[in-house]
Amino acid sequence: MQPTPYTTNPPVRIAVAGAGYIGQAHIGAIFKNNSSALSAIVDPSPNAKIYAANLQVPYFEDLDVLLKSNLTQQHTDAVIIATPNHLHAQQALTCMRMDMPVLVEKPVTHDLASGQQLLEALTMSKAPVLVGHHRAHSAIMKNARAMVHSGQLGKIVSVVGTAWFFKPDDYFESSPWRKSKAAGPLLLNMIHEVHNLRMLCGEVTQVQAMTSQATRGFEVEDTASITMRFDSGVLASFAISDTAASPKSWEQTSQENPAYSSYPDQNCYYIAGTHASLAIPTMTIHSYTNTQQRSWWKPFQVSAQPAITDDPIANQIDHFVRVVRAEETPLVSLHDGLENLKVVQAIVVAASQGITVHMASFNHSSAIA
Ligand SMILES: NC(=O)c1ccc[n+]([C@@H]2O[C@H](COP(=O)([O-])OP(=O)(O)OC[C@H]3O[C@@H](n4cnc5c(N)ncnc54)[C@H](O)[C@@H]3O)[C@@H](O)[C@H]2O)c1
The missing domain is CATH 3.30.360.10 (Dihydrodipicolinate Reductase; domain 2)
Structure with a gap:
Protein backbone atom coordinates (compact mmCIF):
# COMPACT_ATOMS: atom_id res chain seq x y z
CA MET A 1 0.00 0.00 0.00
CA GLN A 2 1.69 3.21 -1.17
CA PRO A 3 0.46 6.55 0.21
CA THR A 4 -0.73 9.05 -2.42
CA PRO A 5 1.37 12.23 -2.49
CA TYR A 6 -0.29 15.02 -0.53
CA THR A 7 -1.71 17.97 -2.42
CA THR A 8 -2.67 19.90 0.69
CA ASN A 9 -0.41 20.89 3.48
CA PRO A 10 -0.55 19.70 6.17
CA PRO A 11 -2.59 16.51 5.75
CA VAL A 12 -5.07 15.53 8.48
CA ARG A 13 -3.25 12.93 10.59
CA ILE A 14 -5.58 10.10 11.57
CA ALA A 15 -4.99 7.26 14.06
CA VAL A 16 -6.99 4.05 13.54
CA ALA A 17 -8.04 2.06 16.63
CA GLY A 18 -8.87 -1.50 15.59
CA ALA A 19 -6.92 -2.73 12.58
CA GLY A 20 -9.28 -5.59 11.71
CA TYR A 21 -11.46 -5.93 8.64
CA ILE A 22 -12.96 -2.44 8.47
CA GLY A 23 -10.00 -0.72 10.19
CA GLN A 24 -7.78 -1.88 7.31
CA ALA A 25 -10.35 -0.56 4.80
CA HIS A 26 -10.12 2.84 6.52
CA ILE A 27 -6.33 2.66 6.48
CA GLY A 28 -6.41 1.93 2.72
CA ALA A 29 -8.71 4.94 2.20
CA ILE A 30 -6.48 7.19 4.34
CA PHE A 31 -3.45 6.23 2.23
CA LYS A 32 -5.32 6.87 -1.02
CA ASN A 33 -6.63 10.25 0.09
CA ASN A 34 -4.18 13.05 -0.64
CA SER A 35 -5.43 15.16 2.29
CA SER A 36 -4.95 12.54 5.02
CA ALA A 37 -2.11 10.59 6.60
CA LEU A 38 -2.06 7.60 8.95
CA SER A 39 -0.56 8.75 12.26
CA ALA A 40 -0.76 5.49 14.25
CA ILE A 41 -2.39 2.09 14.64
CA VAL A 42 -3.90 1.10 17.99
CA ASP A 43 -4.75 -2.56 18.45
CA PRO A 44 -3.54 -5.03 21.09
CA SER A 45 -3.43 -8.04 18.75
CA PRO A 46 -0.02 -9.41 17.66
CA ASN A 47 -1.17 -9.35 14.01
CA ALA A 48 -1.83 -5.64 14.25
CA LYS A 49 1.67 -5.06 15.61
CA ILE A 50 3.16 -6.83 12.60
CA TYR A 51 0.79 -4.97 10.26
CA ALA A 52 1.86 -1.59 11.74
CA ALA A 53 5.53 -2.55 11.46
CA ASN A 54 5.02 -3.45 7.79
CA LEU A 55 3.38 -0.09 7.17
CA GLN A 56 6.12 1.63 9.22
CA VAL A 57 3.64 3.59 11.34
CA PRO A 58 3.71 4.13 15.13
CA TYR A 59 1.96 1.31 16.99
CA PHE A 60 0.06 1.38 20.31
CA GLU A 61 -1.70 -1.35 22.23
CA ASP A 62 -4.01 1.06 23.97
CA LEU A 63 -5.89 4.17 22.82
CA ASP A 64 -5.42 5.95 26.17
CA VAL A 65 -1.65 5.62 25.81
CA LEU A 66 -1.75 7.07 22.30
CA LEU A 67 -3.96 9.97 23.36
CA LYS A 68 -1.87 10.79 26.40
CA SER A 69 1.44 10.57 24.60
CA ASN A 70 3.25 13.61 23.28
CA LEU A 71 3.01 12.00 19.89
CA THR A 72 -0.70 12.67 19.96
CA GLN A 73 -0.27 16.35 20.53
CA GLN A 74 2.16 16.53 17.65
CA HIS A 75 0.99 13.92 15.23
CA THR A 76 -2.66 12.92 15.61
CA ASP A 77 -5.49 15.23 14.57
CA ALA A 78 -8.33 12.69 14.63
CA VAL A 79 -9.18 9.08 15.50
CA ILE A 80 -11.18 6.35 13.77
CA ILE A 81 -12.68 3.77 16.14
CA ALA A 82 -13.05 0.44 14.33
CA THR A 83 -12.99 -1.88 17.33
CA PRO A 84 -15.61 -4.44 18.47
CA ASN A 85 -18.98 -2.77 19.20
CA HIS A 86 -18.84 -2.96 23.01
CA LEU A 87 -15.63 -0.84 23.04
CA HIS A 88 -16.97 2.06 20.93
CA ALA A 89 -18.61 4.07 23.72
CA GLN A 90 -15.66 4.06 26.12
CA GLN A 91 -13.14 4.84 23.39
CA ALA A 92 -15.33 7.55 21.88
CA LEU A 93 -15.82 9.12 25.33
CA THR A 94 -12.05 9.20 25.82
CA CYS A 95 -11.62 11.02 22.50
CA MET A 96 -14.50 13.43 23.12
CA ARG A 97 -13.19 14.35 26.58
CA MET A 98 -9.87 15.27 24.94
CA ASP A 99 -11.63 17.27 22.17
CA MET A 100 -10.27 14.83 19.62
CA PRO A 101 -12.42 14.57 16.44
CA VAL A 102 -13.60 11.01 16.00
CA LEU A 103 -15.20 8.77 13.41
CA VAL A 104 -16.92 5.93 15.27
CA GLU A 105 -17.84 2.84 13.32
CA LYS A 106 -21.44 1.70 13.39
CA PRO A 107 -23.19 0.78 15.64
CA VAL A 108 -22.05 3.96 17.37
CA THR A 109 -22.37 1.95 20.60
CA HIS A 110 -23.95 -1.34 21.60
CA ASP A 111 -26.67 -0.06 23.97
CA LEU A 112 -28.78 3.03 24.48
CA ALA A 113 -27.54 3.69 28.04
CA SER A 114 -23.99 4.27 26.82
CA GLY A 115 -25.49 6.22 23.92
CA GLN A 116 -26.94 8.61 26.46
CA GLN A 117 -23.47 9.07 28.00
CA LEU A 118 -22.12 9.91 24.53
CA LEU A 119 -24.84 12.52 23.99
CA GLU A 120 -23.99 14.14 27.32
CA ALA A 121 -20.28 14.15 26.47
CA LEU A 122 -21.04 15.74 23.10
CA THR A 123 -22.50 18.81 24.80
CA MET A 124 -19.17 19.31 26.63
CA SER A 125 -16.83 18.43 23.76
CA LYS A 126 -15.43 20.87 21.25
CA ALA A 127 -14.70 18.10 18.75
CA PRO A 128 -17.05 16.67 16.10
CA VAL A 129 -18.28 13.06 16.04
CA LEU A 130 -18.99 11.34 12.72
CA VAL A 131 -20.66 7.91 12.73
CA GLY A 132 -19.47 5.35 10.18
CA HIS A 133 -22.67 4.75 8.24
CA HIS A 134 -20.66 4.91 5.04
CA ARG A 135 -23.64 4.29 2.75
CA ALA A 136 -24.65 7.89 3.50
CA HIS A 137 -21.69 8.71 1.23
CA ILE A 313 -15.54 4.41 2.38
CA ALA A 314 -13.22 6.70 0.39
CA ASN A 315 -15.92 9.40 0.19
CA GLN A 316 -16.39 9.08 3.96
CA ILE A 317 -12.67 9.72 4.61
CA ASP A 318 -12.84 12.73 2.32
CA HIS A 319 -15.79 14.04 4.34
CA PHE A 320 -14.11 13.22 7.67
CA VAL A 321 -11.07 15.28 6.63
CA ARG A 322 -13.36 18.24 5.93
CA VAL A 323 -15.19 17.68 9.24
CA VAL A 324 -11.87 17.71 11.13
CA ARG A 325 -10.94 20.93 9.36
CA ALA A 326 -14.33 22.38 10.39
CA GLU A 327 -15.26 22.85 6.73
CA GLU A 328 -18.33 20.60 7.04
CA THR A 329 -20.57 19.26 9.81
CA PRO A 330 -20.89 15.47 10.19
CA LEU A 331 -23.25 14.03 7.55
CA VAL A 332 -24.06 11.20 9.97
CA SER A 333 -24.21 12.76 13.41
CA LEU A 334 -24.10 11.09 16.81
CA HIS A 335 -27.88 11.69 17.02
CA ASP A 336 -28.33 9.89 13.69
CA GLY A 337 -26.16 6.97 14.78
CA LEU A 338 -28.13 6.68 18.01
CA GLU A 339 -31.48 6.85 16.20
CA ASN A 340 -30.34 3.93 14.02
CA LEU A 341 -29.31 2.03 17.15
CA LYS A 342 -32.65 2.83 18.81
CA VAL A 343 -34.57 1.36 15.86
N1 LIG B 1 -19.07 0.26 8.05
C1 LIG B 1 -19.06 -1.03 7.74
O1 LIG B 1 -19.49 -1.44 6.68
C2 LIG B 1 -18.48 -2.01 8.69
C3 LIG B 1 -18.05 -3.26 8.22
C4 LIG B 1 -17.51 -4.15 9.14
C5 LIG B 1 -17.43 -3.81 10.47
N2 LIG B 1 -17.89 -2.60 10.90
C6 LIG B 1 -17.84 -2.24 12.32
O2 LIG B 1 -16.46 -2.03 12.63
C7 LIG B 1 -16.16 -2.57 13.91
C8 LIG B 1 -15.06 -3.63 13.76
O3 LIG B 1 -15.55 -4.67 12.99
P1 LIG B 1 -14.55 -5.65 12.19
O4 LIG B 1 -15.40 -6.54 11.37
O5 LIG B 1 -13.48 -4.86 11.53
O6 LIG B 1 -13.95 -6.47 13.41
P2 LIG B 1 -12.54 -7.23 13.53
O7 LIG B 1 -12.74 -8.24 14.60
O8 LIG B 1 -12.10 -7.67 12.17
O9 LIG B 1 -11.54 -6.08 14.01
C9 LIG B 1 -11.59 -5.50 15.28
C10 LIG B 1 -10.16 -5.15 15.67
O10 LIG B 1 -10.21 -4.43 16.90
C11 LIG B 1 -9.08 -4.87 17.68
N3 LIG B 1 -9.27 -4.53 19.08
C12 LIG B 1 -9.84 -5.28 20.07
N4 LIG B 1 -9.78 -4.62 21.24
C13 LIG B 1 -9.18 -3.42 20.99
C14 LIG B 1 -8.84 -2.30 21.78
N5 LIG B 1 -9.12 -2.28 23.09
N6 LIG B 1 -8.24 -1.25 21.19
C15 LIG B 1 -7.94 -1.26 19.87
N7 LIG B 1 -8.22 -2.31 19.06
C16 LIG B 1 -8.85 -3.37 19.61
C17 LIG B 1 -9.00 -6.35 17.40
O11 LIG B 1 -7.74 -6.89 17.73
C18 LIG B 1 -9.30 -6.39 15.90
O12 LIG B 1 -8.10 -6.29 15.14
C19 LIG B 1 -17.46 -3.11 14.45
O13 LIG B 1 -18.05 -2.13 15.25
C20 LIG B 1 -18.31 -3.35 13.22
O14 LIG B 1 -19.69 -3.23 13.48
C21 LIG B 1 -18.39 -1.69 10.03
Missing part, protein backbone atom coordinates in the same frame (compact mmCIF):
# COMPACT_ATOMS: atom_id res chain seq x y z
CA SER A 138 -22.77 6.35 -1.57
CA ALA A 139 -23.58 7.72 -5.04
CA ILE A 140 -26.31 5.06 -5.39
CA MET A 141 -28.05 6.25 -2.25
CA LYS A 142 -27.68 9.88 -3.28
CA ASN A 143 -29.33 9.08 -6.61
CA ALA A 144 -32.09 6.96 -5.01
CA ARG A 145 -32.83 9.64 -2.48
CA ALA A 146 -33.07 12.31 -5.18
CA MET A 147 -35.50 10.13 -7.17
CA VAL A 148 -37.70 9.39 -4.16
CA HIS A 149 -37.73 13.01 -2.99
CA SER A 150 -38.32 14.39 -6.51
CA GLY A 151 -41.88 13.04 -6.37
CA GLN A 152 -41.53 11.11 -9.64
CA LEU A 153 -42.67 7.92 -7.89
CA GLY A 154 -45.75 9.71 -6.49
CA LYS A 155 -46.54 9.19 -2.81
CA ILE A 156 -44.37 6.38 -1.47
CA VAL A 157 -46.63 3.70 0.00
CA SER A 158 -44.61 0.54 0.49
CA VAL A 159 -40.99 -0.65 0.67
CA VAL A 160 -39.62 -4.18 0.55
CA GLY A 161 -35.97 -4.85 1.36
CA THR A 162 -33.67 -7.79 1.77
CA ALA A 163 -30.25 -8.26 3.31
CA TRP A 164 -29.71 -11.93 2.51
CA PHE A 165 -26.11 -13.08 2.53
CA PHE A 166 -24.02 -15.98 3.77
CA LYS A 167 -21.22 -15.25 6.24
CA PRO A 168 -18.61 -18.04 6.18
CA ASP A 169 -17.67 -19.95 9.36
CA ASP A 170 -14.24 -18.31 9.60
CA TYR A 171 -15.95 -14.89 9.88
CA PHE A 172 -17.17 -16.03 13.32
CA GLU A 173 -14.11 -18.11 14.26
CA SER A 174 -11.63 -15.29 13.56
CA SER A 175 -13.59 -12.75 15.69
CA PRO A 176 -15.73 -14.63 18.23
CA TRP A 177 -17.33 -11.35 19.47
CA ARG A 178 -19.42 -11.55 16.29
CA LYS A 179 -21.40 -14.49 17.80
CA SER A 180 -22.35 -12.48 20.90
CA LYS A 181 -25.41 -10.40 21.65
CA ALA A 182 -23.26 -7.30 21.11
CA ALA A 183 -23.11 -8.27 17.41
CA GLY A 184 -25.40 -10.34 15.13
CA PRO A 185 -26.93 -9.29 11.79
CA LEU A 186 -29.33 -6.81 13.41
CA LEU A 187 -26.65 -4.76 15.16
CA LEU A 188 -23.95 -5.29 12.51
CA ASN A 189 -25.94 -5.16 9.27
CA MET A 190 -29.57 -4.14 9.79
CA ILE A 191 -28.31 -0.89 11.27
CA HIS A 192 -26.99 0.06 7.78
CA GLU A 193 -30.36 -0.78 6.26
CA VAL A 194 -32.16 1.29 8.90
CA HIS A 195 -30.00 4.29 8.04
CA ASN A 196 -30.68 3.81 4.31
CA LEU A 197 -34.42 3.47 4.91
CA ARG A 198 -34.43 6.59 7.10
CA MET A 199 -32.65 8.48 4.29
CA LEU A 200 -35.37 7.36 1.86
CA CYS A 201 -38.56 7.28 3.94
CA GLY A 202 -38.13 9.49 7.03
CA GLU A 203 -38.25 8.55 10.72
CA VAL A 204 -39.44 5.16 11.95
CA THR A 205 -42.47 5.41 14.25
CA GLN A 206 -43.46 1.75 14.89
CA VAL A 207 -41.68 -1.61 14.70
CA GLN A 208 -42.74 -5.26 14.74
CA ALA A 209 -40.37 -8.20 14.27
CA MET A 210 -39.59 -11.90 14.56
CA THR A 211 -36.07 -13.29 14.92
CA SER A 212 -34.58 -16.77 14.73
CA GLN A 213 -31.26 -18.26 15.82
CA ALA A 214 -32.29 -21.76 14.81
CA THR A 215 -29.78 -22.21 12.00
CA ARG A 216 -26.47 -21.03 13.47
CA GLY A 217 -27.41 -21.68 17.10
CA PHE A 218 -25.49 -18.64 18.43
CA GLU A 219 -26.79 -16.57 21.36
CA VAL A 220 -27.58 -13.86 18.80
CA GLU A 221 -30.08 -14.13 15.91
CA ASP A 222 -29.09 -15.25 12.41
CA THR A 223 -32.36 -14.29 10.69
CA ALA A 224 -35.11 -11.68 11.18
CA SER A 225 -38.31 -10.44 9.57
CA ILE A 226 -39.21 -6.84 10.33
CA THR A 227 -42.13 -4.51 9.70
CA MET A 228 -41.70 -0.73 10.11
CA ARG A 229 -44.02 2.25 9.89
CA PHE A 230 -42.49 5.64 9.00
CA ASP A 231 -43.70 9.13 9.85
CA SER A 232 -44.26 9.67 6.13
CA GLY A 233 -46.92 6.91 6.28
CA VAL A 234 -44.72 4.39 4.41
CA LEU A 235 -44.84 0.75 5.54
CA ALA A 236 -41.69 -1.34 5.04
CA SER A 237 -41.06 -5.09 5.22
CA PHE A 238 -37.47 -6.17 5.60
CA ALA A 239 -35.94 -9.66 5.67
CA ILE A 240 -32.37 -10.20 6.87
CA SER A 241 -30.30 -13.34 7.29
CA ASP A 242 -26.57 -14.02 7.56
CA THR A 243 -27.08 -17.67 6.67
CA ALA A 244 -29.02 -17.22 3.41
CA ALA A 245 -27.48 -18.33 0.10
CA SER A 246 -28.72 -15.35 -1.87
CA PRO A 247 -27.23 -12.36 -3.70
CA LYS A 248 -30.01 -10.02 -2.54
CA SER A 249 -28.01 -7.79 -0.26
CA TRP A 250 -26.54 -4.30 -0.60
CA GLU A 251 -23.03 -5.76 -0.53
CA GLN A 252 -23.64 -8.13 -3.44
CA THR A 253 -25.74 -5.82 -5.62
CA SER A 254 -24.21 -2.36 -5.20
CA GLN A 255 -20.73 -3.21 -6.61
CA GLU A 256 -19.30 -0.69 -4.15
CA ASN A 257 -16.88 -3.14 -2.58
CA PRO A 258 -15.04 -5.32 -5.12
CA ALA A 259 -14.20 -7.83 -2.35
CA TYR A 260 -17.77 -9.16 -2.64
CA SER A 261 -19.01 -11.21 -5.58
CA SER A 262 -21.52 -9.04 -7.28
CA TYR A 263 -24.73 -9.53 -9.27
CA PRO A 264 -25.50 -6.32 -11.19
CA ASP A 265 -28.93 -7.55 -12.37
CA GLN A 266 -30.15 -8.06 -8.79
CA ASN A 267 -31.83 -5.59 -6.42
CA CYS A 268 -32.12 -5.39 -2.66
CA TYR A 269 -34.72 -2.62 -2.22
CA TYR A 270 -38.06 -2.03 -3.96
CA ILE A 271 -39.72 1.33 -3.36
CA ALA A 272 -43.35 1.51 -4.48
CA GLY A 273 -45.12 4.83 -5.01
CA THR A 274 -48.57 5.68 -6.34
CA HIS A 275 -47.13 6.61 -9.77
CA ALA A 276 -44.04 4.42 -10.20
CA SER A 277 -41.78 1.99 -8.43
CA LEU A 278 -38.01 1.95 -8.12
CA ALA A 279 -35.72 -1.07 -7.74
CA ILE A 280 -32.37 -0.33 -6.10
CA PRO A 281 -29.51 -0.51 -7.05
CA THR A 282 -30.34 -1.27 -10.70
CA MET A 283 -32.43 1.94 -10.60
CA THR A 284 -35.13 0.25 -12.65
CA ILE A 285 -38.31 2.32 -12.74
CA HIS A 286 -41.74 0.96 -13.66
CA SER A 287 -44.00 3.95 -14.38
CA TYR A 288 -47.32 4.62 -16.07
CA THR A 289 -47.19 6.55 -19.35
CA ASN A 290 -50.53 8.16 -18.63
CA THR A 291 -50.61 9.17 -14.99
CA GLN A 292 -54.38 9.85 -15.22
CA GLN A 293 -55.13 6.25 -16.21
CA ARG A 294 -53.10 4.19 -13.79
CA SER A 295 -54.35 0.63 -13.61
CA TRP A 296 -53.00 -2.88 -13.27
CA TRP A 297 -54.53 -3.49 -16.72
CA LYS A 298 -52.22 -0.88 -18.30
CA PRO A 299 -48.61 -1.58 -19.28
CA PHE A 300 -45.70 0.08 -17.53
CA GLN A 301 -42.97 2.04 -19.18
CA VAL A 302 -39.72 0.47 -17.96
CA SER A 303 -36.49 2.42 -17.71
CA ALA A 304 -33.20 1.82 -15.96
CA GLN A 305 -30.55 4.37 -15.21
CA PRO A 306 -27.05 2.94 -15.18
CA ALA A 307 -26.03 2.74 -11.51
CA ILE A 308 -23.31 5.20 -10.59
CA THR A 309 -21.03 3.25 -8.30
CA ASP A 310 -18.27 4.83 -6.29
CA ASP A 311 -16.42 4.00 -3.07
CA PRO A 312 -18.36 5.28 -0.05
CA VAL A 344 -32.41 -1.78 15.94
CA GLN A 345 -32.96 -2.13 19.71
CA ALA A 346 -36.69 -1.68 19.11
CA ILE A 347 -36.54 -4.54 16.57
CA VAL A 348 -34.86 -6.75 19.21
CA VAL A 349 -37.51 -5.86 21.84
CA ALA A 350 -40.41 -6.24 19.37
CA ALA A 351 -39.14 -9.73 18.49
CA SER A 352 -38.36 -10.92 22.00
CA GLN A 353 -41.63 -9.64 23.50
CA GLY A 354 -43.90 -10.15 20.50
CA ILE A 355 -45.10 -6.53 20.68
CA THR A 356 -45.42 -3.46 18.49
CA VAL A 357 -42.80 -0.95 19.67
CA HIS A 358 -43.77 2.71 19.42
CA MET A 359 -40.58 4.67 18.89
CA ALA A 360 -41.87 7.85 20.60
CA SER A 361 -42.03 6.10 23.98
CA PHE A 362 -39.03 3.79 23.46
CA ASN A 363 -35.90 4.52 25.51
CA HIS A 364 -32.98 2.72 27.09
CA SER A 365 -35.09 1.30 29.95
CA SER A 366 -37.50 -0.24 27.40
CA ALA A 367 -34.49 -1.67 25.55
CA ILE A 368 -33.39 -3.74 28.56
CA ALA A 369 -36.89 -4.53 29.93
